[in-house]
Amino acid sequence: MNQQDGDLVYDYPAVEAVLTRHEGKGRAGLLPCLQDLQQINGWLTPELCQLVGQRLNIPIADIYGVIDYYALLYKEPVGRTIIRVCDDIACYLAGSEEVLAEFKKWLGIGPGETTPDGKYTLEVHPCLGYCDQAPMALVNQEIHGHLTPEAVATLLEAK
Amino acid sequence: MAAQTQILTERIGKIDPSSLEEYVGSGGFEALRRALTLSPVDIIYEVETSHLIGRGGAAFPTAFKWRAVAREEARPKYVVCNADESEPGTFKDRYLMEGDPFRIIEALAIAAYAVGANKGYIYIRGEYPLAYQRLAHAVEESRRAAYLGFNVGGSDFCFDIELYRGAGAYVCGEETALFESIEGKRGQPRLKPPYPVTHGLFNKPTVINNVETLANIPPIILNGGFWYRSLGVHLNPGPKLYAVSGHVRRPGVYEATMDLTLRDLIYELAGGIPGGRKLQAVLVGGAAGAFLGPEQLDVALGFDSLHHIGATLGSGAVMVMDETVDLWQVLRRVTRFFQHESCGKCFPCQLGTQRQAEIVARLAEGEIRPGDKALLIDIGLTMKDASLCGLGQTASNALLSACDRFSLLGEGGGQ
Ligand SMILES: Cc1cc2nc3c(=O)[nH]c(=O)nc-3n(C[C@H](O)[C@H](O)[C@H](O)COP(=O)(O)O)c2cc1C
Ligand code: SF4
Ligand code: FES
Numbered sequence: 001m002n003q004q005d006g007d008l009v010y011d012y013p014a015v016e017a018v019l020t021r022h023e024g025k026g027r028a029g030l031l032p033c034l035q036d037l038q039q040i041n042g043w044l045t046p047e048l049c050q051l052v053g054q055r056l057n058i059p060i061a062d063i064y065g066v067i068d069y070y071a072l073l074y075k076e077p078v079g080r081t082i083i084r085v086c087d088d089i090a091c092y093l094a095g096s097e098e099v100l101a102e103f104k105k106w107l108g109i110g111p112g113e114t115t116p117d118g119k120y121t122l123e124v125h126p127c128l129g130y131c132d133q134a135p136m137a138l139v140n141q142e143i144h145g146h147l148t149p150e151a152v153a154t155l156l157e158a159k
Numbered sequence: 160m161a162a163q164t165q166i167l168t169e170r171i172g173k174i175d176p177s178s179l180e181e182y183v184g185s186g187g188f189e190a191l192r193r194a195l196t197l198s199p200v201d202i203i204y205e206v207e208t209s210h211l212i213g214r215g216g217a218a219f220p221t222a223f224k225w226r227a228v229a230r231e232e233a234r235p236k237y238v239v240c241n242a243d244e245s246e247p248g249t250f251k252d253r254y255l256m257e258g259d260p261f262r263i264i265e266a267l268a269i270a271a272y273a274v275g276a277n278k279g280y281i282y283i284r285g286e287y288p289l290a291y292q293r294l295a296h297a298v299e300e301s302r303r304a305a306y307l308g309f310n311v312g313g314s315d316f317c318f319d320i321e322l323y324r325g326a327g328a329y330v331c332g333e334e335t336a337l338f339e340s341i342e343g344k345r346g347q348p349r350l351k352p353p354y355p356v357t358h359g360l361f362n363k364p365t366v367i368n369n370v371e372t373l374a375n376i377p378p379i380i381l382n383g384g385f386w387y388r389s390l391g392v393h394l395n396p397g398p399k400l401y402a403v404s405g406h407v408r409r410p411g412v413y414e415a416t417m418d419l420t421l422r423d424l425i426y427e428l429a430g431g432i433p434g435g436r437k438l439q440a441v442l443v444g445g446a447a448g449a450f451l452g453p454e455q456l457d458v459a460l461g462f463d464s465l466h467h468i469g470a471t472l473g474s475g476a477v478m479v480m481d482e483t484v485d486l487w488q489v490l491r492r493v494t495r496f497f498q499h500e501s502c503g504k505c506f507p508c509q510l511g512t513q514r515q516a517e518i519v520a521r522l523a524e525g526e527i528r529p530g531d532k533a534l535l536i537d538i539g540l541t542m543k544d545a546s547l548c549g550l551g552q553t554a555s556n557a558l559l560s561a562c563d564r565f566s567l568l569g570e571g572g573g574q
Contacts, residue, residue: 026343027342027343027344028341028342028343028361029343030343031323031324031326031340031341031343032323032324034326035285035324035326058343062344065345066343066344066345069328069345069346069502070285070326070327070328070346071326071327071328072285072286072325072326072327073326073327084286087492088247088248088492088496089247089248089404089405089442089446089478089489089492089493090247090248090404090405090410090478092488092489092492093404093405093406093478093480093484093489094405125286126245126247126329126492126495126496126499126500127245127246127247127248127249127446127496128286129244129245129249129250129253129284129286129287130250130253131247131248131250131402131404131405131410131478132250132402132403132404132410132411132412134404134405134410138286141288143288143289
């Protein structure tokens, strides 16, 4: 969470606890370990990847291969709040284009971008599995369904 | 509605999904208790008699897998619940996990006992935080009450479950890709054979079943395979969940036997199309499925009945589009989805999904060129024949069915 000029300050006890929890599992510990570390820091810094490599005994190239493969893992800085807007069929039918436009307008960024203050990252996603609540977005772990442009404004004002 | 049932969803909305007491109080874990008094052979016999067919999309008989793994000598063996549900339009597994999480645990324990496994995994879609939370809580509660762990329910059977969260890759729902993902690798499908029943997770004999498939197990154990087989349609028996979305008044998950018609699902259960508008198209089976038109409303939503008209039930997703929809915008999303989710392991799919998406994006802008239809058919058939896994094999289904059904690029055209 705390990031100053590329000089990262981690919650080291938490990082250590995660590494200890997963290090005995070999490769099967890799994905959960990366997920848990990302939970702490928001994204997987080179230093964290190095630590994972050492403790789980996995080549660094393999670790990056895995991170690159999965949409939910990040090896670049992302906003503290990640907004994932669904733009798949059911959400499109219910007006996701207007919802997405409102997010863009409010945040002043496009999909795949992060606001300069590091608060928000905006992403467009295929079906997120909440089509009965279309159009919807996942805001970090929160589900926001039946969105309208007005609801988007209210949501962001409250944050 | 004659076809509507409340078997899989019997507890949903009626009990507190985080309460083990309420689960047990409503008959929960009775099937596991009963199973533990039976021999594994008898359990598999019941499942075979039931004629339960997998609900994850591939429509494979469940007992067949269970028996194959039960017969394997290699140890350890694993049971895996596929909860990666990422087919566009599909949210029925989420509904089950959020609403009745203990049921999945109970069913997986029965599967493990039947095939001789002591360890199970549930691989849950990364974008399902609530389902993960509920299952994690249910696993802890079950351990505390000794429904998981050593000597399950006082028997000799030992079984525990580990939860995995997916990390945002559709193809990880493919069974062998899912194994690769748990093993800490890039989640790409393996070449089959060998099949999971001999070389599955960690290369050990593995049963992998969909969430909804497993949800059918407790009632089969309690009421018997013959009871189950008498429900609904011959050869496609038992309840099915349908996830309905798009232009209907009441989108949601509906449970019915597979004699339910598309018309009844849309107009009775889901309340019909709002605003008095007319139906234009229905995408059945998700992005990997096929389009149906208003003339097909009387088809029954079963594996065989849909197969007969060149469609597929797939995951049970039903997306409804009214007359105002520009189908090209929908197809653009379908093809973009496959382009985005192709894992790139085999060329027909890697290249085919890209070309297909590019052509459709151009068509959606209204720029049609002669020979487009022939080209799309050519790409589609190549992917169908030559792709390694189901993703590439089905990536052209929706597009080609729409072109056919609605003559989007003119009659005949390519072939
Ligand atoms: C690209 C692709 C994605 C899949 N996604 C899922 C999924 O999300 N959930 C699922 O249960 N099965 C999925 N499957 C099917 C699985 O490979 C497998 O057949 C299924 O888990 C078996 O369970 P069942 O026999 O109970 O249906 C997918 C298959 C392919 C080819
Ligand atoms: S068909 Fe597509 S998703 Fe499947 S293995 Fe080949 S490239 Fe990967
Ligand atoms: S289409 Fe948006 S959640 Fe399914």
